[in-house]
Amino acid sequence: xxxxxxxxxxxxxxxxxxxxxxxxxxxxxxxxxxxxxxxxxxxxxxxxxxxxxxxxxxxxxxxxxxxxxxxxxxxxxxxxxxxxxxxxxxxxxxxxxxxxxxxxxxxxxxxxxxxxxxxxxxxxxxxxxxxxxxxxxxxxxxxxxxxxxxxxxxxxxxxxxxxxxxxxxxxxxxxxxxxxxxxxxxxxxxxxxxxxxxxxxxxxxxxxxxxxxxxxxxxxxxxxxxxxxxxxxxxxxxxxxxxxxxxxxxxxxxxxxxxxxxxxxxxxxxxxxxxxxxxxxxxxxxxxxxxxxxxxxxxxxxxxxxxxxxx
Amino acid sequence: xxxxxxxxxxxxxxxxxxxxxxxxxxxxxxxxxxxxxxxxxxxxxxxxxxxxxxxxxxxxxxxxxxxxxxxxxxxxxxxxxxxxxxxxxxxxxxxxxxxxxxxxxxxxxxxxxxxxxxxxxxxxxxxxxxxxxxxxxxxxxxxxxxxxxxxxxxxxxxxxxxxxxxxxxxxxxxxxxxxxxxxxxxxxxxxxxxxxxxxxxxxxxxxxxxxxxxxxxxxxxxxxxxxxxxxxxxxxxxxxxxxxxxxxxxxxxxxxxxxxxxxxxxxxxxxxxxxxxxxxxxxxxxxxxxxxxxxxxxxx
Numbered sequence: 001x002x003x004x005x006x007x008x009x010x011x012x013x014x015x016x017x018x019x020x021x022x023x024x025x026x027x028x029x030x031x032x033x034x035x036x037x038x039x040x041x042x043x044x045x046x047x048x049x050x051x052x053x054x055x056x057x058x059x060x061x062x063x064x065x066x067x068x069x070x071x072x073x074x075x076x077x078x079x080x081x082x083x084x085x086x087x088x089x090x091x092x093x094x095x096x097x098x099x100x101x102x103x104x105x106x107x108x109x110x111x112x113x114x115x116x117x118x119x120x121x122x123x124x125x126x127x128x129x130x131x132x133x134x135x136x137x138x139x140x141x142x143x144x145x146x147x148x149x150x151x152x153x154x155x156x157x158x159x160x161x162x163x164x165x166x167x168x169x170x171x172x173x174x175x176x177x178x179x180x181x182x183x184x185x186x187x188x189x190x191x192x193x194x195x196x197x198x199x200x201x202x203x204x205x206x207x208x209x210x211x212x213x214x215x216x217x218x219x220x221x222x223x224x225x226x227x228x229x230x231x232x233x234x235x236x237x238x239x240x241x242x243x244x245x246x247x248x249x250x251x252x253x254x255x256x257x258x259x260x261x262x263x264x265x266x267x268x269x270x271x272x273x274x275x276x277x278x279x280x281x282x283x284x285x286x287x288x289x290x291x292x293x294x295x296x297x298x299x300x301x302x303x304x305x306x307x308x309x310x311x
Numbered sequence: 312x313x314x315x316x317x318x319x320x321x322x323x324x325x326x327x328x329x330x331x332x333x334x335x336x337x338x339x340x341x342x343x344x345x346x347x348x349x350x351x352x353x354x355x356x357x358x359x360x361x362x363x364x365x366x367x368x369x370x371x372x373x374x375x376x377x378x379x380x381x382x383x384x385x386x387x388x389x390x391x392x393x394x395x396x397x398x399x400x401x402x403x404x405x406x407x408x409x410x411x412x413x414x415x416x417x418x419x420x421x422x423x424x425x426x427x428x429x430x431x432x433x434x435x436x437x438x439x440x441x442x443x444x445x446x447x448x449x450x451x452x453x454x455x456x457x458x459x460x461x462x463x464x465x466x467x468x469x470x471x472x473x474x475x476x477x478x479x480x481x482x483x484x485x486x487x488x489x490x491x492x493x494x495x496x497x498x499x500x501x502x503x504x505x506x507x508x509x510x511x512x513x514x515x516x517x518x519x520x521x522x523x524x525x526x527x528x529x530x531x532x533x534x535x536x537x538x539x540x541x542x543x544x545x546x547x548x549x550x551x552x553x554x555x556x557x558x559x560x561x562x563x564x565x566x567x568x569x570x571x572x573x574x575x576x577x578x579x580x581x582x583x584x585x586x587x588x589x590x591x592x593x594x595x596x597x598x599x600x601x602x603x604x605x606x607x608x609x610x611x
Contacts, residue, residue, distance in 0.1 A: 012422065013422055013423075016421075016422035016423070020420075020421055020422060020423075022495055022496040022497070023415050023418060023421045023423070023496055024423060026411055026412070026415050026496065026497075027412070027415055027423055027427050029408075030408070030412045030427065030431075030466055031427065031430065033465055033466055034430055034431060034434060034466060036447075036451075037462075037463050037465075038434040038438075038439065039434075040439070040443075040447055041438070041439020041440065041443040041444045041447050042437055042438070042439050042443070043443075044439055044440075044442075044443030044444075044446060044447060045439070045440060045443050047442075047443070047446075054446070054449075103339075106332055106335065106336070107336070109328070109329070109332055110332065110333070110336060115333075115336070118340075119336050119339070119340055121594055121597060122340045122343050122344060123339070123343060124593075125343060125344070125347075125590065125593070126343060128521050128525075128589050128593050129525070129586060129589060130524070130525035130526075130527065130543055130585070131525075131527075132525075132527050132543045132546050132547050132550065132585070133546065133582050133585055133586055135550055136350070136546060136549075136550055136578055136579075136581075136582045137346045137347070137349075137350060137582070139550065139575075139578070140349065140350060140353065140575060140578070140579065141346060141349065143575070145361070145362055145364050145575070146364075147349065147364075147366070147367060149364075150364045150365050181342070181343070185343070189601055193601075212322070212325075213322075213325050213328075214324075214328075245528075246527075246528060249528070250547070250550070264441075267440075267441055267442065268441060271441060271442040271445065272441075272442070272445060272532065277442055277446060280441075280442045281440065281442040281443060284440040284441055284442055285440060288437070288438065288440055292436060292437065295436065
């Protein structure tokens with residue numbers, strides 16, 4: 001009975017190849033593309049379990065099982081790499097998460113429409129600029145001849161110019177600040193539209209109940225955008241291991257490597273620069289698996305807390 | 312009611328807050344804009360003068376030398392051409408192909424619709440990772456080609472979803488009546504559907520164009536020979552020169568010395584060349600990408 005149903009379904013699909021020829025032809029192009037550019041690299045991760053040598057058939061390579069991961073976890077680098085990844089993404093998940101919400105709330109309190117619009121337009125300018133440009137700007141402003149040093153020297157707070165980008169102790173601060181500078185306006189868009197969606201009658205009711213201006217923000221606006229805030233925060237959980245890549249490669253210097261190297265830059269360095277493909281793939285695969293696990297957890301939490309699921 | 316409103320308006324705390332809020336926004340705008348302004352000032356100032364420091368709001372020793380030097384270094388023109396080509400080819404092809412896929416997966420009577428969608432949605436959660444992708448591109452000969460800039464981005468699951476959800480909102484009868492008239496799917500897509508999708512295409516187009524304009528890592532990774540260098544990579548190379556304490560070639564160094572140029576002033580001018588197109592374009596596309604991000608958030 002079941003197999004009959006199945007063969008009916010198969011027949012139906014085969015028939016559809018003829019009747020829906022054009023649609024299938026279009027989809028074939030897309031499916032071939034997705035196979036080559038998405039699924040083949042996914043399968044390519046298998047080299048993590050082999051001692052892969054480029055140009056050699058995979059079947060001729062020695063199977064080494066979990067050796068790459070054992071190697072990775074026995075290296076002294078590993079804790080530093082994890083620490084940097086978690087610290088940097090932790091900073092952007094906390095400060096970088098709250099900043100756009102505060103900005104959206106403050107902007108909402110501006111009553112002059114044109115001023116509000118201009119400020120918002122300015123706020124997402126940096127989002128559209130490449131990290132290369134940001135790195136160039138940072139190099140100029142924070143360099144020994146830069147304006148930050150000039151100001152500090154002018155007020156007598158320091159005597160000699162500081163090479164900020166080469167200071168280990170400042171790297172996390174500089175990176176987080178530039179992340180926030182770049183993304184704040186863009187991340188705020190979603191909150192601004194959420195605020196605009198709050199029922200206006202609630203504010204009128206609030207006035208009648210004697211709520212002041214700040215009371216309305218606290219008791220009406222914030223609860224109104226809370227679902228958005230919660231959903232975005234949960235979605236962030238899946239990104240804990242994404243601590244940035246381009247930024248580190250561009251702003252990082254050999255002197256700050258100890259504090260900037262995260263899992264992604266580590267994979268790049270070992271894979272592309274040193275050429276230990278299997279090892280780097282193993283580290284990258286570990287990151288993807290943990291990352292996917294986190295997304296699943298985030299989705300579960302989201303379904304429970306907000307009734308909204310990502311998938 | 313009006314009474315309460317006026318009372319709130321006149322409360323001192325509220326007034327103080329308004330003033331502080333406006334001041335905060337002005338400081339905020341300054342922090343967002345000044346870094347760019349600073350680069351602009353340096354790019355129009357003599358390099359030898361900039362080194363003295365203290366350059367803040369206006370060029371002290373105005374010059375166009377930084378720009379003339381860059382444009383005389385003929386290769387940057389080539390970089391600009393490649394950047395523009397990449398933006399145009401990459402954006403147009405991705406919109407065409409991903410849009411077509413988005414359209415096909417909205418046709419209700421198409422049997423493969425769910426399957427094709429699923430195959431693409433999976434790619435949003437699982438990726439190949441840097442190294443397997445890099446090895447694949449090397450093996451299939453995508454390195455040292457222009458193709459590597461558009462082919463790997465030809466389809467996108469995320470944009471497919473955005474486009475399909477937009478097309479889902481259009482009345483079915485449009486495509487259906489064209490189909491009854493005997494039009495093929497490609498004709499329906501290009502003649503009927505695509506012209507109606509302007510808002511979503513504008514939103515996606517801006518994002519794609521900006522991404523292509525700003526990419527530098529894939530250039531560095533896949534086209535390391537320098538034959539297909541984009542503007543961003545030019546800037547990146549100048550950045551490296553500054554980091555390594557100005558390792559310009561001796562010939563260039565001499566030329567630079569003669570013209571009062573320094574690496575930092577040339578870098579500032581290059582930064583401006585890379586930035587200005589975006590600054591000029593993005594305000595006009597605002598309403599589209601603001602709309603796009605809101606759709607994306609609802610669907611995502």
